Ligand SMILES: NC(=O)C1=CN([C@@H]2O[C@H](COP(=O)(O)OP(=O)(O)OC[C@H]3O[C@@H](n4cnc5c(N)ncnc54)[C@H](OP(=O)(O)O)[C@@H]3O)[C@@H](O)[C@H]2O)C=CC1
């Protein structure tokens with residue numbers, strides 16, 4: 060059984076902890092100790108309030124479901140302590156220098172960094188951008204003003220531009236754009252819309268390239284404790300963990 064340490068015990072952390080299938084959560088850490096304590100009660104996992112104690116605990120994979128700030132603060136140390144790492148707050152990897160450092164430390168320590176598909180479908184096949192020409196990628200995301208912490212009464216364009224700039228302004232809402240850029244190794248243009256008539260998280264992806272053209276639209280239900288985070292994002296971590304050591308690897 061794969062042993063997991065959970066970094067971040069909020070909305071996604073709770074979903075992961077309540078659906079343990081093929082893995083066991085053995086340690087939980089959060090800057091809000093009451094969050095870690097409540098997941099500990101739910102699972103029997105040991106709660107930690109000191110990160111340095113948490114990373115010496117006996118688990119194989121650290122699952123990050125906290126924030127970009129947490130990835131910046133802890134990811135290198137996690138790998139240096141011999142753990143594989145699942146990063147949901149993938150926006151942290153928009154910083155080229157940080158990402159390259161992390162990858163090189165993972166190589167030195169023979170550890171792996173997993174990026175879940177998160178709140179979109181089809182991230183795996185966008186990796187064809189690494190071997191075949193892609194002309195353009197546009198992500199059009201629509202969320203409720205509440206999710207974007209905005210106060211608008213009509214559909215409003217909150218941001219238009221590059222993924223790496225959007226994630227700086229909306230670090231809790233557009234990690235998917237950075238995941239697409241990393242998978243495809245192509246710049247991603249983003250349109251982020253706040254729409255008061257919408258209570259779902261909608262991601263439309265437009266890609267043109269040597270393969271042809273893609274248009275995909277996903278209408279995600281929000282997750283129970285955080286409307287900005289789609290329920291699918293938590294499910295994608297669960298399916299990644301369920302398959303992590305499977306001899307049958309499905310998807311690009
Ligand atoms: N890749 C993708 O497709 C997606 C990624 N995400 C990202 O996943 C992450 C988790 O989402 P969700 O569970 O909904 O978020 P929540 O805010 O519900 O939970 C995050 C938890 O982690 C804690 N935390 C934040 N920063 C730190 C830190 N530096 N050290 C320790 N604990 C910390 C938070 O504490 P506090 O409340 O004090 O901040 C909170 O308890 C977010 O970063 C979100 O943006 C979400 C959806 C899709």
Ligand SMILES: O=C([O-])CC(=O)C(=O)O
Nearest residue numbers: 178232233234235288289
């Ligand atoms: O959950 C979503 O729909 C997308 C999201 O918050 C993110 O990419 O950060």
